[in-house]
Amino acid sequence: MPTNVRNSIEKINLDHLLMENLELASHSSIQCGGNAQWAAYPTNFEELRILINHAKDNNLPLSILGGATNTLISDKGVEGLVILTGHLARRHVQGEMFCVRSGCPLDKAISQAIEDGLEGLEMLGGIPGTVGGAIYGNSGANGVQIGDLLYYVDYMTLDGKLHRMQIHQDEFSYRHSPFTGRDDLIIYEAGFRLKPTTQTSEVRKRKDTVKKHRKHKGLYDYPSLGSVFKNPEGKKAAALIDACNLKGHTIGGASVSPSHANIIINREGKATSEDVRALIEYIRAVVQSEFHITLQEEIHYLGRW
Structure with a gap:
């Protein structure tokens, strides 16, 4: 009986979540590429877990797509299930810790941290893509890499379990993180150790300056x-x-x-x-x-x- 209830709940959620033959070009920053056989926008941990189980139970290849700002999507499309992380974007603050989910655009997350009275991320302003993508490839600019500011990363393995990695900076290098090349996990949330500030207008100016410099180039x-x-x-x-x-x-x-x-x-x-x-x-x-x-x-x- 519990199994039937579980299957019923998951079917309802899947009916709501799954999209068939979704075109992906509009999701790509270069605006080209084919369709996803199946795609979904999970909004929380439970929906993400259900989708992973569905892919595993149906032998569907699983792909993760954030802002698609450094991903070239084949014109022939993507087989299996593509999880789009754009609705995993909530954030909260715990003291000096800025916690944000992986699908939040990095530039938006930086602005939110400033609004919350925290500085440290602003030199990465204007970098396209999501927080998860930036962590995956250890994005950097202006002498700062995202790994320099990370305290923890929560990630989900393909058995549907959530894990926390305490970050050691020596595991990060130029365009490389402990997650680079891993297709057996999904970055879910990150915690950044930042500095409290009351000078938010000055911090925002620094962010705007580096973003304008990128635009000028x-x-x-x-x-x-x-x-x-x-x-x-x-x-x-x-x-x-x-x-x-x-x-x-x-x-x-x-x-x-x-x-x-x-x-x-x-x-x-x-x-x-x-x-x-x-x-x-x-x-x-x-x-x-x-x-x-x-x-x-x-x-x-x-x-x-």
């Missing part, structure tokens, strides 16, 4: 995935690409940004993901030929490639 001019390649040790990927005179180079609807060589843009909204990937491979080949340096992607690929 053309980072928001067209749909893009942000920086495509990691910086090789001692080098800047953008400088290497620029030195190869690749700004403006176009394949299909995808172009190297005229203002930042490490960004590929969908200028007219006509690029396919295959165009973007072909341009990535072309850039890599040219830089390899010119400088004998193999550029590695900072972005991730999702779906049927």
Whole structure:
């Protein structure tokens, strides 16, 4: 009897949550890609657990998609269940601890922390994507990496259990965290150890300044995935690409940004993901030929490639 009740509850929740054949291009910051076989927006821990169980019980591949700001989605779509984290966005404060769920946009979370009288995250202002995505890839800017400020991360494993990782900063490095490359867990919530402040207007000005600097560099001019390649040790990927005179180079609807060589843009909204990937491979080949340096992607690929 308890099993029947449980199955009934989960069926009701699943009927409400699951969406079939959901187009994903509008969920991507570069606005291209195919459809998800199944997709869902969980709003809390219980819904997330139910969705994980559903994928496991039905042998569905499971994918996690946050802001899709550094994820290139295949034109052929994504098989299985795609969990969209955008509705996992609640936050609360415990003293000096700013706690926020993984689907909250990072820039919004920074503004909320400032509203709550806490400083420390503002130098990351303007970085696109979600809190979970930023933690996954240890996003950084202006001499600050998100791992520098983390105290804990709550994550769910595929058996539906919630765990807490106390953060050790030596586990974080350039564009790498303990979660990078892990497909057996889902980041659920993070706690940041910040500093109380009464000078919130000054903190907000610092955030606005770094965000305006990103805008001035053309980072928001067209749909893009942000920086495509990691910086090789001692080098800047953008400088290497620029030195190869690749700004403006176009394949299909995808172009190297005229203002930042490490960004590929969908200028007219006509690029396919295959165009973007072909341009990535072309850039890599040219830089390899010119400088004998193999550029590695900072972005991730999702779906049927």
